Amino acid sequence: MKKKINSKIFQRDAFIDTLYQYAKKDKKIILISNDQGAIALDNYKKKLPDQFINAGISEQNIVGIAAGMQKEGFNCFIYSIASFIINRTIEQIKIDLCNSKIPVKIFGVGCGYSYAVDGPTHHATEDIGLLNLMPGLEIYSPSDSTIVKNIVSYSVKSRKPSYVRMDRELCEPIYTNKKINLLNGFTELKKGKDCCIIATGKIVSKALSVTKKLSKYKNIGVIDLFKLKPLNPNLLKKLKNYKTIFTLEEHNEVGGIGSILSNHIIENNLNTKLLKIALKENTLLGYGSRDLLQKKNNIDEESIIKIIRKNK
Amino acid sequence: MSKLHLKKIIKKSFTLRQKILNIVIENGGHLATSFSCLDIVVSLYYGGVLKFRYYNPKWSLRDRFILSKGHAETLLYSVLDDLKYFPKSWLSNHYRSGKYILGGHTDSKIPGVEFTAGALGHGLNLACGTALALKRRKNTSRVFVLMSDGECTEGTVWEAAIFASKHKLNNLIAIVDHNKMSATDFTKNFTNINYLEKKFSSFGWKSQVIDGHDIPSLIKIFKKAKKNISNKPIIFIVNTVKGKGLKFIENDPTRHTKGLDEAEKEKAKKLLKII
Numbered sequence: 001m002k003k004k005i006n007s008k009i010f011q012r013d014a015f016i017d018t019l020y021q022y023a024k025k026d027k028k029i030i031l032i033s034n035d036q037g038a039i040a041l042d043n044y045k046k047k048l049p050d051q052f053i054n055a056g057i058s059e060q061n062i063v064g065i066a067a068g069m070q071k072e073g074f075n076c077f078i079y080s081i082a083s084f085i086i087n088r089t090i091e092q093i094k095i096d097l098c099n100s101k102i103p104v105k106i107f108g109v110g111c112g113y114s115y116a117v118d119g120p121t122h123h124a125t126e127d128i129g130l131l132n133l134m135p136g137l138e139i140y141s142p143s144d145s146t147i148v149k150n151i152v153s154y155s156v157k158s159r160k161p162s163y164v165r166m167d168r169e170l171c172e173p174i175y176t177n178k179k180i181n182l183l184n185g186f187t188e189l190k191k192g193k194d195c196c197i198i199a200t201g202k203i204v205s206k207a208l209s210v211t212k213k214l215s216k217y218k219n220i221g222v223i224d225l226f227k228l229k230p231l232n233p234n235l236l237k238k239l240k241n242y243k244t245i246f247t248l249e250e251h252n253e254v255g256g257i258g259s260i261l262s263n264h265i266i267e268n269n270l271n272t273k274l275l276k277i278a279l280k281e282n283t284l285l286g287y288g289s290r291d292l293l294q295k296k297n298n299i300d301e302e303s304i305i306k307i308i309r310k311n312k
Numbered sequence: 313m314s315k316l317h318l319k320k321i322i323k324k325s326f327t328l329r330q331k332i333l334n335i336v337i338e339n340g341g342h343l344a345t346s347f348s349c350l351d352i353v354v355s356l357y358y359g360g361v362l363k364f365r366y367y368n369p370k371w372s373l374r375d376r377f378i379l380s381k382g383h384a385e386t387l388l389y390s391v392l393d394d395l396k397y398f399p400k401s402w403l404s405n406h407y408r409s410g411k412y413i414l415g416g417h418t419d420s421k422i423p424g425v426e427f428t429a430g431a432l433g434h435g436l437n438l439a440c441g442t443a444l445a446l447k448r449r450k451n452t453s454r455v456f457v458l459m460s461d462g463e464c465t466e467g468t469v470w471e472a473a474i475f476a477s478k479h480k481l482n483n484l485i486a487i488v489d490h491n492k493m494s495a496t497d498f499t500k501n502f503t504n505i506n507y508l509e510k511k512f513s514s515f516g517w518k519s520q521v522i523d524g525h526d527i528p529s530l531i532k533i534f535k536k537a538k539k540n541i542s543n544k545p546i547i548f549i550v551n552t553v554k555g556k557g558l559k560f561i562e563n564d565p566t567r568h569t570k571g572l573d574e575a576e577k578e579k580a581k582k583l584l585k586i587i
Contacts, residue, residue, distance in 0.1 A: 050448075060437065061475055068437070068441020071445075099419070100420040
C-alpha cells in the first residue's frame with residue numbers, strides 16, 4: 001500500500017479508502033452496505049460501481065447475500081452501523097459464516113457510545129460480548145485509523161470471518177510513528193510498574209492521557225488490546241508482570257475485555273488483581289452526549305483517575 | 313424423456329420413500345416433511361434437471377441446489393447417499409445412532425450440501441448471493457432453492473424477495489413446498505401466507521402454482537424454468553401433501569415431529585411394501 005492514510009481521518013474512511021486501493025486491482029472485492037454513508041464511500045461508489053452493493057436496510061439479508069457471494073469466489077466486506085449489523089444478525093453470523101467457515105468481513109461503525117445522542121438503538125455496547133461467543137470469528141477493536149488500515153490489508157487476504165468495531169468519531173492518532181504488529185493483537189504502548197491499563201478502541205488515548213497525569217504519583221503501563229478474538233496467549237505473560245490491571249472500555253462490563261481477561265486470569269491461576277472500568281447495566285439504554293454518558297459510567301478521565309488512585 | 317425413463321424415476325421416488333421410512337424407523341427424523349417434497353427433489357436430481365457430479369460435489373458448473381428447509385435432511389441425505397456423494401456407512405450412522413456424521417438438519421460439511429440449514433429464513437438470502445455471484449462470474453449454472461411454506465413467515469424471505477427482483481436474478485429458481493402446514497398447525501389457522509404466488513409476483517417475480525406430486529410435469533416445468541429468458545427470478549408454489557404416501561399421516565399437522573408407534577411402524581411398512 002503506497003497511499004499514505006492520514007491518521008486524522010475517520011476510521012470508516014480509512015477502512016473504505018484502504019479497501020478501495022485493493023478493490024481497484026481486484027474485481028472480486030465487493031463492498032456491501034445497508035444504505036450507510038461515509039465520505040470515502042462516495043469516491044469508492046463512483047470509481048467502482050460494480051464492486052459496491054447498497055442492499056438496503058436489510059441486515060440479515062446482507063449477511064446471507066455476502067455469504068452466498070463469498071462462497072462463489074468473491075471477497076465480501078460489509079459496512080454498516082455496528083449495532084444494526086450485529087444485534088440483528090447473530091444467527092446469520094453463527095450459521096451462515098461461522099458454521100460454514102465463510103470468511104465474510106464485517107466492519108461496523110459506531111462502537112460503544114459513538115452515536116451518543118442517537119440513543120440505545122444506535123449504541124453498540126454489547127457487540128464484543130455477543131460475538132465472543134461465535135466460534136472461529138475474529139474480533140478487532142482498533143484504537144486509531146492507522147491500525148484500521150492494517151486490519152483491512154490483513155482482512156483482504158484472511159480466510160476467517162471477522163468483525164471490526166470502528167468508532168464513529170475521530171480518534172487520536174496513536175500509531176502514526178509506531179510499528180503495528182497486527183498478529184500480536186496488542187501493543188504495550190507504555191511500560192509500567194505494578195499497575196497497567198489495558199484498553200481497547202478510541203478510549204486507549206484516554207488511558208495514555210490518564211497515565212501522564214498520574215505519572216508523578218505512579219508509573220502506570222498502557223496496553224492497547226486491538227485483537228480481542230482469538231486472544232494472543234502472550235498477553236498472559238504481560239499480565240503476570242503487573243499486580244493490578246485496570247481494563248478500560250466503552251462496552252458493557254459483562255462480556256467485554258474486562259470479562260475476557262478476568263476469565264484468563266482465573267483459568268491460569270494468576271495473582272493479578274483485575275478491575276473493570278466499563279459500562280454498568282443500570283446506565284445503559286440512555287441518551288446524552290458522549291461526555292455525559294461516559295461520566296455517568298465513570299469512564300471519563302476524572303473518574304478513571306479516581307478509580308486508579310483508590311485501587312492502586 | 314422416454315416413458316421407460318419416467319417409469320424408472322417414479323419407481324425411484326417409491327424406493328426412496330421406503331428408504332426414508334426405514335431410516336426414520338431406525339434413527340428418527342422428519343418423515344412427513346420429507347415425504348411432502350420428495351417428488352420435487354427426485355424430479356430435480358433424477359429427472360435430468362440439475363447438473364451435478366457426485367464425484368466432484370464442488371464442480372463449478374454444477375447447478376446449485378440449496379435446501380432451505382433443512383428439516384428435510386432425511387430426504388436429502390437419502391438422495392445424496394443413493395447418488396454416492398458419500399460412503400454407504402454414513403447413512404447407517406445417522407444422527408441418533410451416536411456417530412453424528414449426519415445430523416438432524418443438513419450441514420454444509422456434508423458433500424453435496426451447499427449451506428447449513430435448520431434455522432429457517434436463510435436459504436433464499438444465500439441463494440440470492442449465490443445467484444448474483446454466478447451471474448457476475450458469467451457462470452450459466454442455475455440456483456435452485458427449496459423452502460417450506462411455513463418458512464415464508466420469516467421476514468428475511470421478503471428481504472431476499474425484494475433483493476432478487478432488483479438484481480434481476482433470472483438464474484434463480486425458488487420452490488415452495490406448499491403443504492399448508494407448519495410445525496404445529498395448519499398455516500391458515502395462525503398466519504396469512506395465502507396466495508403466495510400473488511405476493512411474489514407483486515415483488516417482481518415470475519410465479520406459478522404447480523402440482524408437487526406429478527413427477528413428469530415437475531421435470532418439464534423445472535427444465536423450462538432453467539431456460540428463463542425474462543429478467544425475473546422464478547418461484548414455484550408447489551402444492552404438496554405433507555406425509556404423502558402414508559395415508560394415515562397425510563395432512564395431519566401433529567405429524568411434523570411426532571414419530572410412529574410400534575403398530576404404526578408395521579402399518580407404514582405394509583403400505584410401502586417393505587417386507
